[in-house]
Amino acid sequence: MLAVLSVEIRKLNRSLAAVLAVAAPSLIAIFTFFNLLRGKTPMPWDMWMVSAIGIWSFFMLPMSVTALTALVAHMEHGPKSWDHLRALPLPRWRFYAAKAVMVLAVVAVMSAATLLMTWGAVMLATAIKPNLTPTGPLEVGLYATTMGKVFLAAILMAAIQLWIALRFASFVPALVVGIGGTFFSVVATSARAGVFFPWQMPVNMLASGDEAWRVTTALGLGCGLGLVVLALAIAHLARREVL
Template sequence: MSVYWRALRAEMLKLKHTLALWMVLILPLAVAALIVLVGSLHPSAPQRSTTPAAAWHGLETGMFSLWCLLMVPLFVTLETALLAGLEHGNQQWKHLLALPLPPSAHYLAKLLMMVLMVLGAYLLLCVLVLPAGWILMVTAPDHGLAGLPPLADLWPLPAASFAASMLIVALQTWIALRWQSFTLAVSVGIVATVVGFIVAQSRFGNFFPWTLPGRIFHHGGDMQLTLAVGLGGGVLVAVLGLVDFLRRESP
């Protein structure tokens, strides 16, 4: 187990002061800032029936709908390409594979690093719901936000969405590590994101990897099916990607 920890720690050290690490902070902040800006410029009409808890739930849904539908696919696409580029760009694979570590450690370390970065971005966006709501209390009081959100209700849907995103993470990591072209890896993710807008509300939405995280926040989707496809498919694709990596890199 220590060899896998060493490989993961090496990935952490390589990411210091890189754009990939900064994106974990920048993109959630951008989503929160955009929601606050739109909410401040376009306040809703007063609704006496709206409770503070419902207003907080609406804010969270709005932030995570934007995050999951647009930002998560692009975030994962960019991060996997940047993470793979650390080795592709400098032709470092031969050096890594010559180290006294099993080849699987390098693949799994990059995959786990991606999972941790996606988790970090989700957690940060959860935290940003609070300051976003407090700002809107001042700039747009008609939204009905007040006090603190029901914290126990703040995390279940984002946690399910994170689990559903594992299929995208596994797919994009495999693509980015399989081919050296940064352009190819990014193009696949961008095209798939655009296609996701078309199929998101169709019957294929529960099976298209790039729409799965957003389906959690829309009642039209089957949450159990979405989680099964996202999480189960992610594990399956991760295993297939590892097998392909070992087959190509074996002496």
């Protein structure tokens, strides 16, 4: 399995995955940077860090997962290399499991990068305008915990996207599902049933007060059911003879 993972890492290094992993968090950081410079009075750290987590979980994460899974799948679909891989003397499930691990690893790195780059953007902006230095404590542990929950809640969405991307040789079905899921997530943000919608589960990690139940519900479904769907996807794809 380690050998298969090593090969997947080398493939990702030769792809646009690294560009995507940097670009998506950078957009949030750039937005934060210029938004802070437009301010007139200093705002709490929570304003900037929680807002970044919200933007990431609400829009950038679903779109990034859509692009990433399509990219990972196309690395095999494009050159039609599945026949070669499946002819190797290795259990087929390892190839799909390795891709799933890589997708989740890249999403985890992007999630961490969002927090780090946002912090860097705030520090850079306040170096230009010291009077806008954020107030209140910088609760790194709280932000990291929240982002960790966002990542776990996104596993179901990532599993669905990866399953579709690997199942179909064309990248169109995966893009349609990803864009459609993000669209309905945006237009139905306040829907009570949104907690059961995979593309809305990550943003539900920011719920509080009377809506705190949404956190545990979305986290349990997103992570627990996500791992089940991921296992089913790997088993299904490994049994297929033709892709």
